[in-house]
Amino acid sequence: MVRFSKSPIASRIRTGCSSPSRPSYYGDRYIATPDPDRRTKYHLNNTEPTPSAAALEGGNALSRTILRIESGGPNSCEPTPGTPVKSSFLSTPVSATSPLPSYNAMVTLAQSSSPVSRDTYELLMHSYRDQRPGKGDVTPTRILDAPDLADDFYLNLMDWSTLNVLAVGLGTSVYLWNVQTAAVNHLCNMADSGDSITAVSWVRGGYNLVVGTASGRLHIYDTLSCRLLRTYGKVHGRRAGSLACKHDVISSGGGDCLIYHRDIREAGRRPFGSGSHQGEVCGLKWSPTKDISTAYLASGGNDNKVLVWDLRANKTSPLWRFRSHTAAVKALAWDPRESSVLASGGGTRDGYIRVWNTKRGSMVDEIDTGSQVCNMVWSMHSTELLSTHGFSSSGEQNLVRIWDYPKHATVRSLNGHKNRVVHLAMSPDGSTVVTGSGDETLRFWRPFNVADRRTTMRSELDHGRLIR
Numbered sequence: 359m360v361r362f363s364k365s366p367i368a369s370r371i372r373t374g375c376s377s378p379s380r381p382s383y384y385g386d387r388y389i390a391t392p393d394p395d396r397r398t399k400y401h402l403n404n405t406e407p408t409p410s411a412a413a414l415e416g417g418n419a420l421s422r423t424i425l426r427i428e429s430g431g432p433n434s435c436e437p438t439p440g441t442p443v444k445s446s447f448l449s450t451p452v453s454a455t456s457p458l459p460s461y462n463a464m465v466t467l468a469q470s471s472s473p474v475s476r477d478t479y480e481l482l483m484h485s486y487r488d489q490r491p492g493k494g495d496v497t498p499t500r501i502l503d504a505p506d507l508a509d510d511f512y513l514n515l516m517d518w519s520t521l522n523v524l525a526v527g528l529g530t531s532v533y534l535w536n537v538q539t540a541a542v543n544h545l546c547n548m549a550d551s552g553d554s555i556t557a558v559s560w561v562r563g564g565y566n567l568v569v570g571t572a573s574g575r576l577h578i579y580d581t582l583s584c585r586l587l588r589t590y591g592k593v594h595g596r597r598a599g600s601l602a603c604k605h606d607v608i609s610s611g612g613g614d615c616l617i618y619h620r621d622i623r624e625a626g627r628r629p630f631g632s633g634s635h636q637g638e639v640c641g642l643k644w645s646p647t648k649d650i651s652t653a654y655l656a657s658g659g660n661d662n663k664v665l666v667w668d669l670r671a672n673k674t675s676p677l678w679r680f681r682s683h684t685a686a687v688k689a690l691a692w693d694p695r696e697s698s699v700l701a702s703g704g705g706t707r708d709g710y711i712r713v714w715n716t717k718r719g720s721m722v723d724e725i726d727t728g729s730q731v732c733n734m735v736w737s738m739h740s741t742e743l744l745s746t747h748g749f750s751s752s753g754e755q756n757l758v759r760i761w762d763y764p765k766h767a768t769v770r771s772l773n774g775h776k777n778r779v780v781h782l783a784m785s786p787d788g789s790t791v792v793t794g795s796g797d798e799t800l801r802f803w804r805p806f807n808v809a810d811r812r813t814t815m816r817s818e819l820d821h822g823r824l825i826r
Contacts, residue, residue: 496770498801499790502535504528509777509796511688511705511732511748512599512613512640512660514557516794518783519564523581524792526800527555532569534581537785545569545584546577559601561608561622568608570598576610578622588625593618600657600688602642604650611639617657619669632674637661643690645697645716654716656700658687664702666716678719684708689745691734703731706749711761725766727759728752732780737806738788742769744805746793748778758793760805774801 506529508515515527524535530549535542548554548571557570561578566587569577574594578587594612602609608620617639618629637660645654654677655667662683665676680702689703689711698717704710711731713723729750736743743761750757756779758772781794792802 495804496772498772498774498803500802502800502802504794504798504800506531507781507794507796507798507800509780511686511730511778511780512638514559514600514641514781515555516781516783516792516800517559517567518785518792519560520786521564522786523564524783525558525560525567525581526794527558527569530554532558532567532579534567543581543584545579545581546586556597556599557601557610559603559608561603562606566622568601568603568610570601570610572597574598574612574614576608576620578608588622590620590629593629596638600639600642602644602655604644604653607650609642609644609655611642611657611659613638615639615659615661617642617655617667630669632667632669632676634665634676634679635659635661635663637663637686640686641688641690643692645692645700646694647697656690656692656702658690658702660686662686662704662708664690664700664712664714666700666714666719678714678716680712680714680721682712682721682724683710685730689731689734691736691743693736694738695736695741701734701736701743703727703734703745706730709751711743711745713763723764725761729755729757730778732778733782735782735784735791738784740807742806744782744791746779746782748780756795758803758805760807769807770805772803772805775799 504526507526508529513527516524518524522537524537525545526533526535530553531547532545532555533542534545545567546569551573553571553573553575555569556572557568559568559570560566561568565580565582567579567581569579571577574592574596576590576593576598578589579585580587593610594614594616596613598610598612600611606621606623608622609617610620611617615635615637616631616633617635618631620629621627635657639657639659641656641658643656644650645656647653651670655669657665657667657676659665662681662685664680664683664687666678666680667673668677683702683704685705685708687702687704689701691701693699693701698715699722700714700716702712702714704712706729709727709729709731711725711727711734712721714720715722727745727747729752730748731745732748733746734743741763743763745759745761747755747757747759749755754771756773756775756777758775758779760769760772761767762769775793775795775797777796779793779795782791784791789806790802790804792800794800
């Protein structure tokens with residue numbers, strides 16, 4: 359497990375090489391000496407590759423569940439926590455009047471001779487089906503330790519740049535993790551000013567990072583030189599917990615219920631403000647259109663509202679007000695294939711994902727998740743929608759779910775986090791997402807369904823492809 363240390367230490371790996379010793383004497387002919395380590399020398403031993411920490415974690419969880427089932431202990435028939443309960447073809451009754459044995463009957467017959475119980479058999483088959491090629495992974499590809507990662511629903515502490523650098527706010531500091539090199543840089547520390555990090559967002563194509571703080575300030579950093587470029591003092595009367603950037607425009611939402619917009623090319627210009635929320639602004643998302651003149655901004659607040667803004671001509675009133683949620687709205691996601699489709703997710707007392715048409719200003723769909731919706735993102739390669747969750751009334755908590763939209767079916771449930779999954783970011787190629795939780799870990803997943811992994815863009819997290 360890689361750790362974001364408090365004081366990054368540059369470590370060097372020294373490799374030494376030694377030439378084989380020369381024979382003490384020579385003859386007139388060469389006689390080969392048997393080498394018992396020849397198979398090891400040429401890597402011919404039949405040894406399995408060392409599994410990753412993530413694979414070990416998933417395997418250990420599966421083993422513990424099987425042991426509990428076979429030993430008949432408490433809750434022995436429950437699947438692994440977080441595993442979605444799905445009907446199996448094994449539960450389909452077999453007709454006694456069938457002239458020939460059906461496929462289900464033959465499978466049932468094979469299972470009846472198995473040394474393990476029916477519940478273990480179904481669990482193993484479910485795990486096998488989830489790992490078939492072309493389906494999203496159900497175990498993380500990488501786990502990073504992230505000390506002081508806040509367990510706060512209203513903060514936005516992760517963002518992944520188009521240059522493949524992940525920014526993470528940990529307590530009073532911001533760290534940058536280069537996905538290609540796995541190098542970690544310490545960008546800033548607010549401890550001396552008694553401040554803490556509440557939001558991060560990339561701007562200008564990933565060269566500059568905007569940092570929001572608990573005091574309501576905004577700081578802009580040049581991440582290549584780790585230099586502070588500009589500070590906007592007391593932008594918000596309370597913490598600046600949400601940020602969204604589009605080209606050179608920075609939009610910030612705060613605990614003072616206000617949203618401000620700034621163009622970083624004009625440092626002296628007064629910000630343009632808009633305020634129609636009656637609670638803290640905890641979610642901001644720009645629509646995916648490339649031209650900012652045709653883009654819309656969605657905001658979610660602790661007043662349970664979703665507002666859609668058309669900022670052309672400095673309009674101070676929202677274009678649409680959606681009031682269907684019954685809890686705070688942080689999770690917002692624009693469909694990358696249809697820029698007028700917006701998904702929003704409600705907090706604990708709501709638990710619904712609602713889909714809106716921003717052209718007509720109407721709700722077109724809703725999904726009852728039964729749990730707090732913390733974040734959402736649409737797949738760039740399929741019609742799947744990923745959501746992260748916290749508190750739940752159904753018993754399954756702290757899950758990452760992938761939905762087959764518009765079928766409302768849970769395709770996969772990813773578990774592993776021990777606290778609410780309150781932070782989320784997606785890689786620029788759309789192949790990988792990273793989730794953050796109050797358990798102080800970051801988990802990287804390749805969750806989406808792809809028809810053929812060989813024809814899709816390779817993820818930069820796959821360091822093995824760089825080996826020749």
